[in-house]
Amino acid sequence: MKILVTGATGLVGSAVCARLATEGHDVMRAVRPGKRPVEGISSWVEVDVAKAVEPSAWLPHLGGVDAVVNCAGALQDGMTHNMAGVHAQGPQALFRACEQSGVRRVIHFSAIGVDRQQPSTFSQTKLSGDMALMATDLDWVILRPAVILGAAAFGSSALFRGLAALPFLPSMPSTGRLQVVQLEDIAETVLRLVDERAPSKLSLEIAGPQALEFDEIVARYRRWLGWHPAKRYLLPRPLASLVYWIGDIAGLLGWRPPVRSTAAKEIVRGAVGNPSEWIAATGILPLSLDDALARRPVSVQERWFAKLYFLKPVIFVMLPLFWISTGIISLTSGFEQGVELMLAGGAGFLAAPSVIAGALTDIVIGCAIAIRRTARWGLYAAVLLSLFYAAAGTAILPELWNEPLGPLTKIWPILVLHLVALAILEER
Template sequence: MKVFVTGGSGHVGESVLRLISEAGHESRALSRDPELVKAHLTTIPGVYPVRGDITNISIDLLAALMAKSQAVVHLVGIIIEKGTPGFDAVHVEGARRMVEAAKQAGLKRFIHMSALGTRENAVARYHQTKFAAEQIVRESGLDWTIFRPSIIYGEKDEFLNTFAGIARIAPALPIIGPGKGKLQPIWVEDVARCFAKALELPETIGQIYETGGDQAYSVEEIMRLLVASMGKRRMFLHLPVSIARLQARLFNLLPGKPPFTEDQITMLGEDNVCDPGPLKSTFGVSLRPMEDYMRERFGKTPAISAKTAPTA
């Protein structure tokens, strides 16, 4: 099968392209900078980069690029708007263009990346615009499948890698607010396996899969596990939410990509959890425990649990 993939140069996209390739399919990978795809993906056979920005590419051109494919995997998304066309343009208008182009090209199968926490009355703009994009996909008449992951970790994630970088050099790790909101982290390879398998499972058409690991953790529990896996002892500095919001506003005024945004602070204030049962039974996957990944990626460590990991 030939698959048209967006977001293939990203953290999740690289794994998705590799697993699609391992399943014997070819991919056309859309990127604003195809050199990025080429640079990162030379080791993956059957990937052909094509240039395009989903916020301004014409639907005719997008349809022409999709023409020889049998399925679309639409992964594009942003978490920080600054310096990009913004959530509405990338998530909502981007989904609309992708759907229109797929229809024009005569494609039926459309596998769409959304996010856990996405819902009609979501508070965060990221979730609101991901929900609006879902609605476009659900009303498209295409053979869609939607995945809604909680936080995704892996070799190139920004979450664990950023905090591991801080833990290597600083005596304390910053946590916004009480850090008690629960997340259900899932390994990038597990997410990618489900995307690749969805191409071959017609029973996934018209379904939404909440996509999380087997266990929920608070941010503070994740930080404790991380530093323990590195064989370090660190303190945790809880930054009051009001101060963090002020900082986020300031970062937004300064040049460059902000380390965090107000929208992210809003999302951290909510639990982001799900039942991974339907995902596991449908796709026949067992999910990698995060502790196992952390031990292999960051260090040294013995069997630990979030409750027993040292504090300082």
């Protein structure tokens, strides 16, 4: 079959594409503009689901397609995400285009519990997309998974690893139980249901066999990683609210932390359901978290990732603050000292303009690193500027190398930290 998969670079989409391809299907990956798949993938198209709100945006991509799998999703509105467009308007246009082009089979990913409660815009828009599909005469299947975990580390799957690496276990207040489901079971489900002979017009809850507390899941990951149990610490509600607020700010800057206000609203009701209809429709016996972890021997890469998980946001907070604060200091309390240093180096009438230009450049670089879309270029610019400062300082004031506080010597560890930031920048 020729199958169009939206959200093909996401956690679920990439796993679904890989599983379908291994069975010989011709997979056409629909990705957001600028999110080209890895090298070697030839069948792909760029489509911004949130903006493709008319059937005409989808029809050119449906020629010869036998089935569509919609894996596109977003946790919360932000700089690059519009949940109404991603979950409802874009998919509705896709479903109408399928009707017009003769594509009958549509597998659509929703979320467990959205038909029972809609505490946030996430679940409200997910339900709108579900209802749009159910209103069609297509051979549709709506999949409503609980929290998805797998070998790939992204979203919740990454968060649990990161929490497991902390010396203590911070527990968020008011969290419901979770029937986590394995990514490989999700991909296998799509493979079995995409066949035209499979049952259709079904809404299936996909949930694992264990209903676990949030803390229990973290504890299992910690044991899997080979570390001793950590003492549980319940975060006070004001501190938990602050954490969610910081996550929202990061989301507005284009980052995608799993801990945001939407997660706070959704996790109260948990993610539990009845998987019996799913099991009956597919014959899949879902893996428990314990069995899934037992199948994956832990590696040094897993431990590295877990320990770096919370260091990454610290790095991407400190680097912008470092550059922005140095720029502000150079323009205010440190301006005269900066000019004096430039004059001592023979800058002459260019001393003051040089200090101002350097300070403004520092601020721009700090802002660029803070924004996800420009972070890579900001880091590259920071590396080049650090090398320039080292070279210029050596040429103009070589005695700075002998200063007890090491203003030039400290450039090298700063440079290394920027290279570390570049190495861990990608989120998936």
